Amino acid sequence: MTLLSSERSAERQPDSRPPTADGPVYGWQEPPIQVAPPAASTAGQEAIDLAARAGLRLDPWQQHVLRVGMGEKADGSWSAFEVAVNVPRQNGKGGIIEARELWGLFIGGEELILHSAHEFKTAKAAFKRIERLIRQTPDLHKRVKTYRQTVGEEGIELHTGQVLRFIARSKGSGRGFTGHCNILDEDMILGDNEMDALLPTMAAVEDPQIWYLGSAGIGALSVQLARLRKRALAAIEAGRPDPSLAYFEWSANLHVRECPKDCTAHDDASSDEAVLKSNPAVGYRLTLEKVAKERATLSAEGYARERLGVGEYPSDEGDAWAVIGKDAWEALADEDSRPDDPVAFAVDVTPERSHASICVAGRRGDGVHVEVVDNRPGTGWVAERARALTKRWGPRCWVVDPGSPAGALIKEITDALKVDPDEEVDEEEEPRLLAPLVQTKTRDVVQATGQFYDAVAAGRISHLDNAPLATALAGARKRELGEAWAWARRGVGVDITPLVAVTLARWGLFAEIEEPEEEVEPWAEFG
Template structure:
């Protein structure tokens, strides 16, 4: 047997990325970190390469990146490389680094400061290192800033950031997300990085959402269009596992440690991990070293309006809508995300699909024009009284036939969507964002009828609203809400 180091798995057990994109800024980040004295492990380089891939238009392939790895494996190196790139190469005007506790944010600032000061080429570009308590940042002469904050219900409000790094994401709830997520809304190409270890229960609300999206993408084979997810963990034995089960992992097995800890052979050893198990016991060892987490749902009662079984039964990966088509646009109240939905006929059923779902609103107009030219739909539906209503004038100036439903018609649209699902006259390809929206949706009274509502501020139902309005648009009078004055400008 070799006396050399034993290396952990350099690829995660759970890997879900939006798709295959050739271009990546990850190698630039790796090389810049090396110049600053930070040599990254293969697994860290892999995360940066996959998480920083770009589409043909230069936008991030994954506006959201989540790294779930046990403690002391080196997620901090990934954070530092990504922040150095954003500050010195990517031209990001503001990078917000958010940690659960003030001391953790301060330690992160000291680490990045040490790296920059140790590289003269980078240090000479720094205007100031601000080290006042609660006011740590690095500012360049050209104005770019990397700012460190501790999380609270109000931290992050008032900023407009190009990139948010959320360290310790296993302690990340709705209040913090409500404060931080809207800071990206006014940026054309933002990115959010979530990094932490296994879920610890009710405090891991946001991590649980991200993980469910990743699992949905892996189960259905349909990539989540905005999320890259990396998880080093084991698939622990269940209570019902019989003796000799080979489908699941044993907490006491050496291979389990290798599978969940990519830093083995670099900064961790099997001996140290074995000692941890003696100290912690199997349950805590499984969580802290093997990535076995507890992930809460948004509510004890998800899928409140249309049952999950009903919705999944309507899925057909081979379905495609045929002309005529109707598109619709919706935006979250915080303007953190927008969605474009489409509806068309598929045999005797109506096909609904989320075409795009991305952060902010800056991308919507150009994408709508592209879809208009390609498909020439019968109409575009946008709720004039909703958050996306502000887009209507520009959409019409671009020549799109936009109609806006009245309040009673929004109620009709929701009822029609519900009835179609109940009567199995609806078909979809099981978009992950649409499923997540339905899981988090509830009803709000609208006179004697109802419309879609979300259970909490962190639930994004814009994909659901978009496909609901698109389906209504298939049968709407396209002249009904068109004002001739809208064509004069």
């Protein structure tokens, strides 16, 4: 039986130590939080050796997860039906996924392995990584019948019939497939509908296994991860393993307001010890110096979540989709929906400035089509993208809330929208723009939110079921503004910029736009 808490695990970290001049510093190779059922043997070493043959050298912590997660009972069946790995980003969870998938294809003989991610681009990137590993290993490559490159059907099929498929999760993805192993990447965004689509595929399989991999919980969207974590902590508290769950979590246990000054039971968020405890890749692909730069740049909440693994886990599954119901939103999805002219664009930025969104709205019949055009990290790309979209689509206007974090981009966007970006404009004159940039007032934001909500209720919104927009709606709540309300997020990790931007874009379709006054020559000129 493997059952570790923070205190017990700390005694088993021979490679972890405070920084010294004597040698390299490594993160904890066994997690502070771990629980797993007993095992008589393991297939993990086979996976580790096969990965090495393919050129994938695994860190000790990655090997540890594979050995424990792939533990076997005396009869050879899996000890754990479910395996969950909760570790901060950039530590190398992808290596664990690749080793497990290689084993399932080439040694385990698993007929179908389903690899799913929250977004299609993540699943496709995973496909490309494992494809490279196999192609560069001749004795594996020769066993491949085909590498399926068709968009949405990416996968690898062996001559002996085993298949590894890569899909983006949705309400229906995975239905109709009988998976022997399900790999659920980005498990911090995983709810009931996705589980309902994927898990029953394993019911008819003898000895299946499901792997969940991701980073710290981000609030209402982390429904399934919260359940797994709750089971693991309950098992540790009871002093006995969960009979079907192997759970591994690298995270710090930060001080709380009530801690005395000499508290040793919790971690200091600014300490290297907290980093080592929550980042097993330190010494392999991360360094304390790089982490120190992150700490200086990120917000306290963002750093705690992204680097120290301090998550927000919903206790009530009803927290998600609290404003607009999931069924109501999905009923408005139409993959053939397209906006008619004129269109309006809008921009929004997260409070941490970690992500920004550009969205569009356009009339469609007696309703409005809304769509996420871009949802990307950072903000440096927004102005250039705004100019390109404007030149291509000739929008009615752009909309930005000057009181929001996006307000800091108004000058950049305005400059980018100038007819001639090199044209010198008198500071007292309004610049000539390719499209007007409308700055909302508080009452406009309130009206926009109410109008969007009413349009959804009346069925006068159509959308393409963009994953970022669905995620934003699931994690949104109401922010009271007197007797009205606007959008707010349920957790610091929730990005609602796609929702705010489509709301503003729809408002921009109908907003009155003040035309610049033309200068009139004085009478004296015509005397």
